[in-house]
Amino acid sequence: MGKGLLLCVICILVTQSKASGMADQRSLVSYLSDHDNTIIPKKESSPVNVTVSLTLIDILKVDKETGQVDIVAWVSNTWKSNFQWDPARFGNVSNLAIPSKLLWVPDIYAYNGISKMEPLSPDLLVIAHTGDVVYVPSIRISFLCDLKRQDISTNATCELKLGSWVYSGYKMDLINPRFDLSSYFSGSKYEVLGVSAKKETSYYQCCPEPYISLKFVLSFKEQSSRGILGINW
Ligand SMILES: *[C@@H]1O[C@H](CO)[C@@H](O)[C@H](O)[C@H]1NC(C)=O
Numbered sequence: 001m002g003k004g005l006l007l008c009v010i011c012i013l014v015t016q017s018k019a020s021g022m023a024d025q026r027s028l029v030s031y032l033s034d035h036d037n038t039i040i041p042k043k044e045s046s047p048v049n050v051t052v053s054l055t056l057i058d059i060l061k062v063d064k065e066t067g068q069v070d071i072v073a074w075v076s077n078t079w080k081s082n083f084q085w086d087p088a089r090f091g092n093v094s095n096l097a098i099p100s101k102l103l104w105v106p107d108i109y110a111y112n113g114i115s116k117m118e119p120l121s122p123d124l125l126v127i128a129h130t131g132d133v134v135y136v137p138s139i140r141i142s143f144l145c146d147l148k149r150q151d152i153s154t155n156a157t158c159e160l161k162l163g164s165w166v167y168s169g170y171k172m173d174l175i176n177p178r179f180d181l182s183s184y185f186s187g188s189k190y191e192v193l194g195v196s197a198k199k200e201t202s203y204y205q206c207c208p209e210p211y212i213s214l215k216f217v218l219s220f221k222e223q224s225s226r227g228i229l230g231i232n233w
């Protein structure tokens, strides 16, 4: 996931709006408003499969004392909605960009987060007539990382854990996480040494169902060119 996909989505939308009238899009949105946006789109016994990937844009702030790390990332969520339509009935409109609140969206949150995961980007998602949804908010994420015994000038490693707030693995599965560095800010104060992404499944004594989380691991160091004799300019 990266700029390529976004550009491709935008390009589809531009071609789309040229090829079909606004009236068709409006009737599609009104059709959508009859759809229940509060119900998770799972099928009987099978969970909704959500792919969650991070594209890291920058590491903004690292506070060794409090353990607060702030990053900006595009958090890509893709899944299949149960809202689908026949393009032939709606002037061949096959994709639609809509405010995310019109549709059920995965309730992904950061377990070790310390602020609201609010989008910096326009809060829009793109849904295809097949029900496939792409939702990629750009988010500033503040999270906790124990840096007390780590050396930020050589290699500090932090974990960001993401998962659903309310759904067990029976209702929502998180699959194929990726941690993408291709759009990382070249002028950043921090150099990224390595990233990894992994799915974890936990069981608790209370309950038979699995709980799914995604672990995004980030190793970084402060750019040495920034400081001379340890002084930051
Ligand atoms: C989720 O993925 C599993 C495994 O690939 C599949 O069996 C299941 O049908 C998928 N669920 C939905 C709702 O598509």
Ligand SMILES: *[C@@H]1O[C@H](CO)[C@@H](O)[C@H](O)[C@H]1NC(C)=O
Binding pocket: 019, 020, 091, 092
């Ligand atoms: C929709 O696509 C079909 C097949 O390409 C075409 O025949 C039809 O004229 C199109 N309808 C509109 C409203 O563009």
Ligand SMILES: *[C@@H]1O[C@H](CO)[C@@H](O)[C@H](O)[C@H]1NC(C)=O
Binding pocket: 155, 156, 157, 193, 194, 219
């Ligand atoms: C940084 O530290 C982590 C955790 O100890 C380690 O896995 C990784 O290989 C280190 N990276 C470099 C470039 O030294």
